[in-house]
Amino acid sequence: MSPEPSAPARSTRAREFRRILAEMLKIDRVRGGLVVAADGLVIAASLPRGVAMEPLAALAATLGRELEVGGDRLKRTAFQAALFSADNGTVFLGSSPVGFVVVLGDREVNVGLVQWQLRKALATLEGAWGTTVQVPARPEDM
Amino acid sequence: MDLLKFLGRIWDAVTSLTRPPNAATLFRRADLYRQEGRFEEAADLVAQGMRISPNNGVGHLLSAYLHLAFRQIDPAKSEFHSVLRLDPYHPRALLGLAKIALEERDLVACRPYLDKALQYYPDFPEARALQEMVVGWSANAVPAAGAPTFMGPALQIEKLRPPASGREFVLTQTDGTLVFSQHGDKDAEDLAAHVTQVYRIASATLQRAGLGQLRRGIVQAATETSFYRSNDRLVLAMTFPHDVKIGFGQLETDKLWTNSLRELGVRA
Numbered sequence: 001m002s003p004e005p006s007a008p009a010r011s012t013r014a015r016e017f018r019r020i021l022a023e024m025l026k027i028d029r030v031r032g033g034l035v036v037a038a039d040g041l042v043i044a045a046s047l048p049r050g051v052a053m054e055p056l057a058a059l060a061a062t063l064g065r066e067l068e069v070g071g072d073r074l075k076r077t078a079f080q081a082a083l084f085s086a087d088n089g090t091v092f093l094g095s096s097p098v099g100f101v102v103v104l105g106d107r108e109v110n111v112g113l114v115q116w117q118l119r120k121a122l123a124t125l126e127g128a129w130g131t132t133v134q135v136p137a138r139p140e141d142m
Numbered sequence: 143m144d145l146l147k148f149l150g151r152i153w154d155a156v157t158s159l160t161r162p163p164n165a166a167t168l169f170r171r172a173d174l175y176r177q178e179g180r181f182e183e184a185a186d187l188v189a190q191g192m193r194i195s196p197n198n199g200v201g202h203l204l205s206a207y208l209h210l211a212f213r214q215i216d217p218a219k220s221e222f223h224s225v226l227r228l229d230p231y232h233p234r235a236l237l238g239l240a241k242i243a244l245e246e247r248d249l250v251a252c253r254p255y256l257d258k259a260l261q262y263y264p265d266f267p268e269a270r271a272l273q274e275m276v277v278g279w280s281a282n283a284v285p286a287a288g289a290p291t292f293m294g295p296a297l298q299i300e301k302l303r304p305p306a307s308g309r310e311f312v313l314t315q316t317d318g319t320l321v322f323s324q325h326g327d328k329d330a331e332d333l334a335a336h337v338t339q340v341y342r343i344a345s346a347t348l349q350r351a352g353l354g355q356l357r358r359g360i361v362q363a364a365t366e367t368s369f370y371r372s373n374d375r376l377v378l379a380m381t382f383p384h385d386v387k388i389g390f391g392q393l394e395t396d397k398l399w400t401n402s403l404r405e406l407g408v409r410a
Contacts, residue, residue, distance in 0.1 A: 055271030
């Protein structure tokens, strides 16, 4: 059913997800975020008041899957990260073996900084699965 | 009598430490692991539980979820169907199948699953969110066979020329109608379908987050980066090699967007 587990410290994953989310929430103008599995299960979440968790998680997981599956259909390489901006803010989405990391920023959020931090977070998650991902040293290098 | 009961409890507690766990215990533990993202351990426990109790709905449901977590779609679908054979109105199994149908862009299959899930559980928030999203899609008439056709006049290609490094340039209406693409072939229709789907789901996600209507998007993959621009009628997407500078990609996408709007505006 599953690929061979390769992570040395799987029992700490839940803590790692919460830590990653907490780091993202420290960024100025970031209003919330969640870690959601590909099936829509919320693993960790912190959302602004008035934003319901389950519907957002279901939509974010659906979006992540479309980016994975649709890209695959078009013979593109694996989707890594995305951002979608509206008049009042931006949704950032990163793909990882556990599912998707979602970050909500308001309209003044530093997009480059969040993208860089998200890449770092995703690399940490990849590391928890036993693979290594290179992340630029600074946001400007992305 | 009380002493006997007390001793009985102690005996149960002691023997439970040495007794192999039953299926329910295994599934409960598997679910806890799943919620912590420990999918491999959860899958092992589910497999053990299913050996003890092969027709257990909870086991089949957990198994479906874990297959989805590992992106194993066909086995997940089969497990969701196993749940429905035991409980035809199981809302989580119906939602799971609706999501898979959505991934497969099979709206005809997706809607009944969501309707059925909400029939007995109208307050099911995930199913409600997806239903509200796809209901909007049905408002746009899509012909039963093939992609919808753009009814406007042909655009002047020379005014919509992407930069040398740009590729897979496509302009669609928000209902999926292909307006213009760099290559007028079947691939262009597939690309338009993907771009439309991303636009629709991203829009729904932004609106659920209270952020408004989708305007821009950037999707980064291992070897390419795609840029999106949109309003409530049109979606434009263009792809560059992965090493493109974000500023350059946005600038070039903006140029094409402005030219596209001008072209359509002049001809409207």
